């Protein structure tokens with residue numbers, strides 16, 4: 001029954017998953033471009049940003065048409081409303097990936113990574129890995145509509161926040177050691193700040209996934 | 223405000239050997255609109271007819287369980303069925319005005335109940351037609367045949383006819399399914415007005431209509447009341463998968 005309607009909803013989910021895959025790819029490449037000093041990856045991320053933005057418009061239009069023509073209710077309505085909200089978060093995550101890529105592009109060349117203390121280097125790397133993992137799991141949770149996985153991802157939030165604080169402390173230490181790298185170190189602070197913000201947007205999507213499955217709003221925690 | 227007006231408890235209904243309603247316990251509140259939804263043949267009309275004992279007219283019907291109206295069991299031997307049908311009026315799917323004038327249609331019930339004085343009837347007729355949001359359209363032709371009205375006007379006339387005997391509960395069985403969207407919207411507005419004074423129980427096949435006008439929704443399936451709850455919960459987050467499948471049109 002209502003086969004074309006069901007297909008349209010499936011199609012909507014697939015589009016969100018495609019957008020999510022692009023976003024995940026962008027963060028991964030932004031991370032490699034910085035940590036492995038590969039400028040071509042940074043440029044690829046910057047080129048693809050427009051692509052991610054286009055998905056947002058396409059998906060939004062699909063949602064509007066579904067609401068206008070199919071009178072969705074219950075789970076289907078929650079899926080559409082939460083999709084509308086989640087694609088804004090995905091788009092923002094895409095923006096952060098682009099910011100990260102452009103920082104990476106600016107930093108490449110000076111062998112500056114060698115100048116960082118090992119803990120700083122490692123923690124930035126960990127933040128990247130954690131964010132990529134969070135997005136990957138979030139998209140899995142969205143695909144399977146699994147509130148349990150979404151809740152697991154939300155547990156990462158504190159870890160990302162505490163990594164950010166660690167990075168900040170290490171940054172101050174490194175800064176004292178060699179102030180001639182102040183500019184690069186500053187950029188790294190932005191990198192970790194962006195990753196911390198990015199994780200917040202991932203958490204927003206997880207809240208929506210829980211809402212789709214259960215109809216219950218997750219208490220916002222600060 | 224949330225007093226129970228009608229309550230069924232473990233209600234079963236059989237047409238001969240065939241059970242059409244199974245163990246239905248459902249409280250319907252005063253001054254609210256209760257929508258009954260469900261696929262054709264699942265027992266909605268049968269349930270509605272239980273409430274004003276219209277099923278009594280069908281020989282093969284057997285009923286067990288309890289149906290309370292204002293706390294009194296309407297199936298008790300001593301219960302006054304005539305008074306019950308006056309208190310609990312019914313509007314049907316197809317507008318069914320009598321082949322007489324608009325005025326006489328509305329005056330019909332009050333006349334049966336013994337009101338004869340012209341000025342008294344005049345005022346009941348005007349009040350009822352106004353309440354049914356039809357006055358502006360028919361006040362200058364009350365003595366013309368009711369069958370000359372449009373379908374939507376005829377349905378509002380049937381509602382006026384019910385209101386004229388000062389009921390307490392109004393049962394409506396798919397009252398807008400034969401009407402165009404504008405007439406439907408008028409009836410829906412009217413239902414919204416009427417619930418201030420009456421208790422309304424409405425069967426509808428139109429999910430959006432149930433969502434728009436009702437406070438509580440009950441979902442019937444094969445003679446079973448699967449789920450009841452505040453309409454916003456039923457349409458936004460129903461508990462039962464069968465309800466979800468039905469309201470999102472994925473049934474069958």
Ligand SMILES: Nc1ncnc2c1ncn2[C@@H]1O[C@H](COP(=O)(O)OP(=O)(O)O)[C@@H](O)[C@H]1O
Nearest residue numbers: 237242260261262263264265266267268269280
């Ligand atoms: N007068 C009757 N005699 C025998 N069976 C009936 C009668 N009226 C309805 N039924 C049966 O009872 C079931 C419920 O019918 P009904 O209450 O009209 O359902 P709904 O209003 O939900 O479409 C159906 O199977 C129908 O065939």
Ligand SMILES: [Mg+2]
Nearest residue numbers: 266267268395
């Ligand atoms: Mg029926």
